[in-house]
Amino acid sequence: MANQKGGVGKTTTTVTLGGLLAQQGKRVLLVDTDPQASLSYYFGIDSEELSSSVYDVFKAAQTLDKDKVLDCLCPTKLDSLFILPASMALATLDRTMGAQGGMGLILKKAFALVENEFDYVLIDCPPVLGVLMVNAVAACERLLVPVQTEFLALKGLQRMMHTLEIMAKTQKREFQHLIIPTMYDKRVNAAADAYKVLCEDYKGQVWSGVIPVDTRFRDASQRQSPPSVFCPKARGVFAYQTLLKQLQTTIRTI
Numbered sequence: 001m002a003n004q005k006g007g008v009g010k011t012t013t014t015v016t017l018g019g020l021l022a023q024q025g026k027r028v029l030l031v032d033t034d035p036q037a038s039l040s041y042y043f044g045i046d047s048e049e050l051s052s053s054v055y056d057v058f059k060a061a062q063t064l065d066k067d068k069v070l071d072c073l074c075p076t077k078l079d080s081l082f083i084l085p086a087s088m089a090l091a092t093l094d095r096t097m098g099a100q101g102g103m104g105l106i107l108k109k110a111f112a113l114v115e116n117e118f119d120y121v122l123i124d125c126p127p128v129l130g131v132l133m134v135n136a137v138a139a140c141e142r143l144l145v146p147v148q149t150e151f152l153a154l155k156g157l158q159r160m161m162h163t164l165e166i167m168a169k170t171q172k173r174e175f176q177h178l179i180i181p182t183m184y185d186k187r188v189n190a191a192a193d194a195y196k197v198l199c200e201d202y203k204g205q206v207w208s209g210v211i212p213v214d215t216r217f218r219d220a221s222q223r224q225s226p227p228s229v230f231c232p233k234a235r236g237v238f239a240y241q242t243l244l245k246q247l248q249t250t251i252r253t254i
């Protein structure tokens with residue numbers, strides 16, 4: 001889940017899709033690469049009290065093995081849902097490691113080590129372009145780009161898509177990406193206008209549905225449960241279920 005703009009629904013998309021997948025019985029790993037650690041807090045994990053986090057994966061990059069990666073994971077209330085939490089120390093990565101070569105593939109290598117343990121790995125990105133986002137994008141098979149259906153968010157999307165183009169060039173690969181319109185408020189004309197512009201500007205790259213604005217998402221985050229557990233009948237959860245179904249039927253790798 002990537003977008004350089006904050007507050008567009010990256011973390012909500014990660015936790016909701018993760019919850020739905022775990023309820024299908026899939027073994028799911030959620031990865032928090034945002035130093036603000038919203039995803040970790042979502043599951044009641046206080047990142048400052050942790051003995052290990054995704055930061056330790058970066059620190060041990062040269063000597064990483066399967067057990068070291070597994071040691072950094074935390075369980076959640078759902079049996080098959082695990083999280084690789086973030087910590088504030090992540091914010092220092094760009095300064096301390098940003099200039100070193102070969103830093104961009106650490107997460108990809110770490111996930112390869114635990115690939116047999118999980119059916120899905122969902123990575124929640126920070127809203128900044130740096131070592132963490134580069135690692136997340138390089139590690140993923142498919143990118144979901146949540147974007148709020150409002151004009152300011154569309155400006156932010158331009159920046160994100162430009163970043164993707166540059167990364168595709170340097171990594172010599174195409175990124176399969178899907179733009180997910182979020183927080184869509186059908187009562188607001190500006191939302192409908194922004195949605196129209198989004199579909200015109202990014203033809204063929206926008207999911208055919210929308211995630212509606214739904215206050216239940218905020219309630220779920222307070223309860224530290226994935227929305228699909230806390231409010232399974234919410235219309236927002238239903239929309240994510242539709243999205244997941246489409247992703248699972250159209251993509252072999254998912």
Ligand SMILES: Nc1ncnc2c1ncn2[C@@H]1O[C@H](COP(=O)(O)OP(=O)(O)O)[C@@H](O)[C@H]1O
Binds near residue numbers: 214215
């Ligand atoms: N569809 C939605 N309807 C209403 N509120 C939402 C929706 N999606 C996310 N939110 C809320 O908006 C805020 C920002 O969402 P979040 O997923 O944290 O964005 P990001 O990770 O991109 O910064 C959170 O408080 C979240 O609960």
Ligand SMILES: [Mg+2]
Binds near residue numbers: 007011034038039125
């Ligand atoms: Mg977030």
